[in-house]
Amino acid sequence: MNILLSFWEWFGDPAQWSGAAGIPARLAEHVGYSALALLLAALIGIPIGLATGHTGRGGFLTASLANIARALPTIGVLMLVVLAAGIGLLPVMVALVALAVPPVMVNAHEGVRGVDPQLRDAARGMGMRGWEVLLRLELPVALPLVLLGLRTAAVQVVSTATIAAYVGIGGLGRFIVDGQARREFDMVVGGSLLVVLLAVLVTALFALLRRFLVAPGLRGAATG
Template structure:
């Protein structure tokens, strides 16, 4: 498999043209980044609201856990039947996959803030939005980043399904390789997705180190 991958990866033909590795990688990153952004715009505000107010948390977490059980390829095919082939089915499937971990982690992170710290902040005259933004969000940030990292890895790994509805991305190497019985292409596409997932882990580790206070990093590590 390593030899197959290297022969395919080192071929100059794989690095040029509309079906080359750079183009497919850019497409894959574009789909994944858009899906993660849409998911964060949906899940983070809802998680902050339910976590801060304590209202609707059970329903929110229950719906998110139910959504985790939905098969991504099934969601994709349902949206394809309803809306046709294109970017919309892919986004719908990936967003449905990414929202639950972001939503649950954001909610649980805010709810896990020490109530005594909240009471002290309110006793100092802080308004509710300041309690949320200046106290709860910084304390919950490790869990929020963990939810975003989990979602990002799942999205990057699953974005290969875009190839099944005629869209690009690294999944094209897997689907086209299977169709042409070119196993070196299948292995190459799969290993590129794995490498991209590892890169996502490294990026979020750097974000955690840059954004989370040292004291919180050490407490979470313990």
């Protein structure tokens, strides 16, 4: 109860809603970093996952690389890139993309590999070429798993993007870091709950995308 009270007192303070250090500005920074990281992860992970799933080659390598990336500590990657490239957006993006690529890539691969072989044979029997089979059959069938991978990555990125505050480039993590430094408990709680609420909104957004993009007969797949 005290946590909620602290949050509402901090959240309702008009001073928190203006300026470069206010909630709207920090939220925009956080969403921007997260969206950029997810976009880069999708541009890397989806093509690789679709290609390895479609050809049946490189699946072991894809899974191995994904497992290695999952094992990397995000804050450790961030600090290593900071040491190599300096403070800025680059180390944050490297760390977040490394976190987001594995679920995107693996789910795209598994989604395509899970397509019924008889459907592939029927598509080829209708004269479809390899890329047509991928885009017109395999990708639509694999879309529930692809979206699941993107949703998993998005929630992880939104939750972990607070590390941007450690290298001084903002985001909701600034409330947590600055609150700890100033011993202002309400600011720490407020920043933490805003991150949680943002992750919930991201989950709801992907639920809407699933409803509008996935064919009704496939919506029961990959509901985890």
